[in-house]
Amino acid sequence: MNPLPSISLVGMPGSGKSTVGRHLARQMGWRFVDSDTEIERRIGMPIRDWFPLHGEESFRDVEQDVIDALTQLSGTVIATGGGAVLRPSNRDALHSRSHVFYLRATPEELFRRLRHDTQRPLLQVEDPQRRLRDLFQERDPLYRRAAHYLIEPARPSVSALIGMVLMQLELAGIFDPTALPDSGESPRAD
DSSP: OOOOSEEEEEOSTTSSHHHHHHHHHHHHTOEEEEHHHHHHHHHTSOHHHHHHHHHHHHHHHHHHHHHHHHTTOSSEEEEOOTTGGGSHHHHHHHHHHSEEEEEOOOHHHHHHHHTTOOSOGGGOSSOHHHHHHHHHHHHHHHHHHHOSEEEOOSSOOHHHHHHHHHHHHHHTTSOOGGGOOOOSOOOOOO
16 A cells, blocks of 8 residues: 555644644654644744734635645644635645545534633634634534545544544555554553
8 A cells, every 4th residue: 555645634623633643643653743833833933922913814824835835745644723724725735635534523522622721812702612613613514625534433532533544544445554663652542
């Protein structure tokens, strides 16, 4: 089986993209890149500081450049930001250059995970649960459009999510899990 150009994870904030991506890359022996971390490296500041100074549209411009560059890498697991699918060019780059997994979680589950998070600019509002519902309603069809695979387990562990991703890759004939390097560790459940 030929190696994949890349694997991309999309989904709402708090759906586990970075955690799953980091462990999946380690288990596969691939590189892991978080697009938000790469954006912060490029802009030289935290995203939460960029938003009030430059606005969301400027952020999305940088994000588009980063997604374009990352999707051209091989042997890489990419965790995207929650809004990466808002631009058609990002959805197209993700879908055409990588195998995209949508980690789908309900707004209620996301609120449970994120209710104390002060780092996500789009959730610093009076009613973050309603904001999550609104974002989910807007973005769910876009995630589905970008994705090749939908992963929607009820309260999954990191290990279970990784197993589901690897199983989908094996069933599609695009990755052989018997070729995985032995990392000697198992991811802890979150």
